[in-house]
Amino acid sequence: MSEFFDKVAELFSTPEYIDSLLHGFLLTLQVSYFAILIGVALGTVIALIETARKTKWTAVPKFICNVYTTVIRGTPMALQLFIMFFVIFVIKGFPSIIIAIIAFGLNSAAYTAEVIRSGILSVDSGQTEAGLALGLSQRTIFFKIVAPQAIKNIIPALGNEIITVIKETAIVSMVGMYDLNMAAKDIGSGQNMASYIVPMFTAALFYLATIYLITFVVKRIEKGLRKSEMRGAEK
Amino acid sequence: MLVTVGMGASVFFSIRGEGEVDYVVETNAFFAPFEFYENREIVGVDVEIVDRVAEKMNKKIQIKNAEFDVIIDNVEAGKIADAGAAGLTITPAREAKVNFTIPYYNSVQYVIYSLDMPPTLRDDHVVWEALAGYTLGSQIGSTGYIFIDDEIENGVLKETGTSLKGIDSHQLAADAIAAHIIDFAIADELAAKFIVEKNPGLLALPLYYSGATRTEDYPVEESYAIAVNKERAELLTAFNEVLAEMLTENSEGETEIDRLVLKYMGLEDE
Numbered sequence: 001m002s003e004f005f006d007k008v009a010e011l012f013s014t015p016e017y018i019d020s021l022l023h024g025f026l027l028t029l030q031v032s033y034f035a036i037l038i039g040v041a042l043g044t045v046i047a048l049i050e051t052a053r054k055t056k057w058t059a060v061p062k063f064i065c066n067v068y069t070t071v072i073r074g075t076p077m078a079l080q081l082f083i084m085f086f087v088i089f090v091i092k093g094f095p096s097i098i099i100a101i102i103a104f105g106l107n108s109a110a111y112t113a114e115v116i117r118s119g120i121l122s123v124d125s126g127q128t129e130a131g132l133a134l135g136l137s138q139r140t141i142f143f144k145i146v147a148p149q150a151i152k153n154i155i156p157a158l159g160n161e162i163i164t165v166i167k168e169t170a171i172v173s174m175v176g177m178y179d180l181n182m183a184a185k186d187i188g189s190g191q192n193m194a195s196y197i198v199p200m201f202t203a204a205l206f207y208l209a210t211i212y213l214i215t216f217v218v219k220r221i222e223k224g225l226r227k228s229e230m231r232g233a234e235k
Numbered sequence: 236m237l238v239t240v241g242m243g244a245s246v247f248f249s250i251r252g253e254g255e256v257d258y259v260v261e262t263n264a265f266f267a268p269f270e271f272y273e274n275r276e277i278v279g280v281d282v283e284i285v286d287r288v289a290e291k292m293n294k295k296i297q298i299k300n301a302e303f304d305v306i307i308d309n310v311e312a313g314k315i316a317d318a319g320a321a322g323l324t325i326t327p328a329r330e331a332k333v334n335f336t337i338p339y340y341n342s343v344q345y346v347i348y349s350l351d352m353p354p355t356l357r358d359d360h361v362v363w364e365a366l367a368g369y370t371l372g373s374q375i376g377s378t379g380y381i382f383i384d385d386e387i388e389n390g391v392l393k394e395t396g397t398s399l400k401g402i403d404s405h406q407l408a409a410d411a412i413a414a415h416i417i418d419f420a421i422a423d424e425l426a427a428k429f430i431v432e433k434n435p436g437l438l439a440l441p442l443y444y445s446g447a448t449r450t451e452d453y454p455v456e457e458s459y460a461i462a463v464n465k466e467r468a469e470l471l472t473a474f475n476e477v478l479a480e481m482l483t484e485n486s487e488g489e490t491e492i493d494r495l496v497l498k499y500m501g502l503e504d505e
Contacts, residue, residue: 016274023275033242090314093256093297097246176300178275189406190426191267194433196410
């Protein structure tokens, strides 16, 4: 066990190792951040199409969105990443980070779409009907009645999706990208510490700290949104 | 909003300069002294060779990190990589897919084992037979992995209950010994030496084929070369020319490759 702590001390007292971890951490954040942005934007569009009323104009887009979420959610992320890198973006010298952001963004969109869709559907259709009966426009009903309530249900699940994306980006090291996971591999490799165990624990701490922070922020937002409710006030 | 701009700028700066390349050479940066990360830059003997070729051809060559076992296929396809410089051993199966340059380094396979559980030794080496019945591990797709697989399929380890586990890297294979996931790891000489030097609990000895007598045992040898896509004849020629130059012995009988190996192992005498 003392060997373990010696290695911990060695890692933290070597500036190059810390530097490598921070650089890897930055890449992890870059990929996750933009993937989540794409995910939320595209996911919202998909969710809106999926929850739209069925007309002859929405039938085809609805079908496409349905196939999209089925395929993306039904196949492993690692496989999607490989397909992006080795089948779709076969452009020499194309920046890996862009491919990774697109791969994770498209993946996250499918999950986010489901999160948003369930949020919208959680608002009872009776409220829409009531709005219509009062003569409100579809637009007003959505933005003033449905959306504010849906968001309350969406935020916690969305926070969960963000956490998943951040951790899942660890697989970009499989395509040779220098993320937090790769930094741990680098520090653990033969010419450095020659043992993976301690660098992996350290990388895990970085993930844990980031996710703790995100959980904290999401909880605060949730609390803010629930101010109008009794159960929110109790917490 | 501010975060988005900041992150966007950081991505922009990180990819600046990428994109405009003539050739891409793939490697797996966990194979010191041939290629490894130093302050997140890939350096090593193979990188020096590639740099020399870029200089000679006056082209921009990008070195890209990839998983070891996809390099040959990527080079064969030629779409995202033109060549692979990753201490690649020449094997018939690989030769069917890519063109190899002249060999530039000869290596032998080593067995890495724990002090607590050494294999049966024959003087200063281990023979394949001593590994029978154990769980062996090696970097997936590496020469060690291919050799073990061959021996289990139709060699001395056939029907001996020996099993093989493919592991992400040589290093993780070494960690797998301590974790009792495997009994012995097989790795290339220099990689094995790096690993045991930093891990007091591990030792490594060369792996031999057994001959008729002890003295006739012979090592499991291999030659490294650079893999080039079959349609990039000009790249193959340039690599071969550079390698021929670097393999020329100086007055002391030392080649530039030897010198670079020592340099990147941190053994260069100043």
